[in-house]
Amino acid sequence: MIGAGVLLMLKKEVEWIQPSSQKGIERNSVPMASMQTLFDAALTVETAGFTSWEELERADLKPGKGIIKFVSATNWEVQVDTHTAEVLQVAQRRSDVIEAIHDGSYFADWIKLGIFLPAGIGLFILWVTGIYLFGLTEYKKIKNRKRSNTV
Structure with missing residues (x-):
């Protein structure tokens, strides 16, 4: 994918x-x-x-x-x-074949909807939570630097 x-x-x-x-x-x-x-x-x-x-x-x-x-x-x-x-x-x-492989329709409709769709949703969730965790750690680092500079 x-x-x-x-x-x-x-x-x-x-x-x-x-x-x-x-x-x-x-x-x-x-x-x-x-x-x-x-x-x-x-x-x-x-x-x-x-x-x-x-x-x-x-x-x-x-x-x-x-x-x-x-x-x-x-x-x-x-x-x-x-x-x-x-x-x-x-x-x-070749782009049409690559697109069919990408979305799973090259294999079968049940594979497209039963495997590729859940995998895509899972990948999107991992991406969103990864950005959130990265942003959260950076925010805490900046907050800790400000706190240590004021002491």
């Missing part, structure tokens, strides 16, 4: 976890190509495993970058320029 959380914190900095977003030729404007034309461009990439819309896990439109990301069920990401329908990048996206 903690290891996967650390990896998720680094997903924008580490290309291996999640591919960086490319930039299209036109940014902050309405896409010129139709959704079907953009998806047809993604269909040309064999490694992504697209043969129809059913294999599409999600499509992430980034108008500010002028791209659309098509993510397959096999965690391959195809980034396509929204104006030229040119494939800009093809890369494996």
Whole structure:
């Protein structure tokens, strides 16, 4: 849980976890190509495993970058320029698998709710009580220093 959380914190900095977003030729404007034309461009990439819309896990439109990301069920990401329908990048996206491991849904729903949820709650309680005990000891140290300086 903690290891996967650390990896998720680094997903924008580490290309291996999640591919960086490319930039299209036109940014902050309405896409010129139709959704079907953009998806047809993604269909040309064999490694992504697209043969129809059913294999599409999600499509992430980034108008500010002028791209659309098509993510397959096999965690391959195809980034396509929204104006030229040119494939800009093809890369494996590992952040979704890491997130599923992190929240326990990778294993089973009963593991997610029966093991990972209680472990997360327990970890949060330990964190809160640890901060409280640290603050309490620091407060007592400061109070004792003030008392010894006035004597």
